[in-house]
Amino acid sequence: MGYDSTGSFEALVVDKRGGALEVGLREMQSGDLPPGEVLIRVRFSSLNYKDALACQPDGGIIRTYPMVPGIDLAGEVLESSDSRFSPGERVLATGFGLGVTHFGGLSPLARVPADWVVRVPPQLDLRDAMALGTAGFTAAISIERLEHNGLWPGQGPVLVTGATGGVGSCAVALLAAKGYEVAASTGKEAEHEYLRALGARHIVARRELSPDAAVKPLEKQTWAAAVDPVGGRSLAFVLASIRYGGSVAVSGLTGGGAVPTTVHPFILRGVSLLGIDSVQCPIERRYALWADTAEALQPTGTLELICARTVRLRDVPSALQDLLAGRARGRIIVEL
Known part of the structure; x- marks a missing residue:
């Protein structure tokens, strides 16, 4: 009815x-x-x-x-x-x-x-708007914050965790559309082609971000930045793997709310942890973000x-x- x-x-x-x-x-x-x-x-x-x-x-x-x-x-x-x-x-x-x-x-x-x-936005039909929805909007805010904090496409690979989920999928597509080298993390081997079709250049196995051994205070510098809707233990590894001066935009906790990390990435590599909230984002900023996202993704x-x-x-x-x-x-x- x-x-x-x-x-x-x-x-x-x-x-x-x-x-x-x-x-x-x-x-x-x-x-x-x-x-x-x-x-x-x-x-x-x-x-x-x-x-x-x-x-x-x-x-x-x-x-x-x-x-x-x-x-x-x-x-x-x-x-x-x-x-x-x-x-x-x-x-x-x-x-x-x-x-x-x-x-x-x-x-x-x-x-x-x-x-x-x-x-x-005029570029989107109503179904497209909901293909994005809160997930796409959260991804857009995450990327905006990373760029405001100094990220640009030539700096190196940007990691997206939980890449087959809503926020992750949108982040992979939007980053790729903006010219970034995207590394997509997933535990689903059957979805590798899906992620490549969205624009991912590299696929990272989920287990690589959650090693059995304890996360070191600092791991090898790998990622220029990261979009993380997962949280939990893997976020600690991501923080320890960000290159000097890079940032991580965190927006979710599907991997858990506790993050077993140290201060080392922040005080020795200048890493920034950016909290992302889409719920209370001011309406004026919403209009700009929706317009930019529609312009970037609709042609792809x-x-x-x-x-x-x-x-x-x-x-x-x-x-x-x-x-x-x-x-x-x-x-x-x-x-x-």
Whole structure:
């Protein structure tokens, strides 16, 4: 059931009843939506690791139930009380409170604050926008921060960890499009050709970044910089392997939140650890980043490669389990 003129629609809802977590489709009315200046007919959403955690009993993402998850959405404006947006405009929203404190994108109808909304760049269709979504936006911020910290294409190989995931895939494609020599790390041997198709010049086995022996305070200087959505023990090895003056942009913790490192890379090689957050990124910066990313990636054809799978709303719970289990590649798009 999609949205109809009576305002009835079916959304994915996470709820707690009697202490048990329930995840499933629920019929809603437009009046059930939270406040916001912009009413959006959602055409596409996408699935992220954060969405998977939101649908877990101990995920630690959602505080108030019931909640419509989904930290990404793209569609057309139906109504707007804010003069910045008009009916029919193509828009997207990612982060802020979507799917966490405010009903999110896994619904054919969403009402959101105008300050969270970005017009879709003309180079992208709505599906392309969600091929990027939070993952692509996070990759774009990571690269922007690395460049602001002195990275440029001639300095040497840039490592991307977790390269077959959402952030990793987008980072490989975007770095390659910008002329960087990309080294992609993965534990999936079957995905080497996929990573090369995205633009990776080198493939690094995951085990090389997590050796059995303890990580030395300083390893061989190998990478000019790194985009790391993994964290954990491998981040300690990456930090110890960055060349003098290089940086690591870290945005995730799929490998764990604890990093067993020392101060040596920072004080002996001038390495910088850059924390990347896409949730609260200011709206003005979002417009610039989305425009730059669309301009870089749309001509390359890699967005279609990154869109590994498209699912319907009813298939989202099983797709989220694939994300948690590490069985997903690239981006999972939800067509509403």
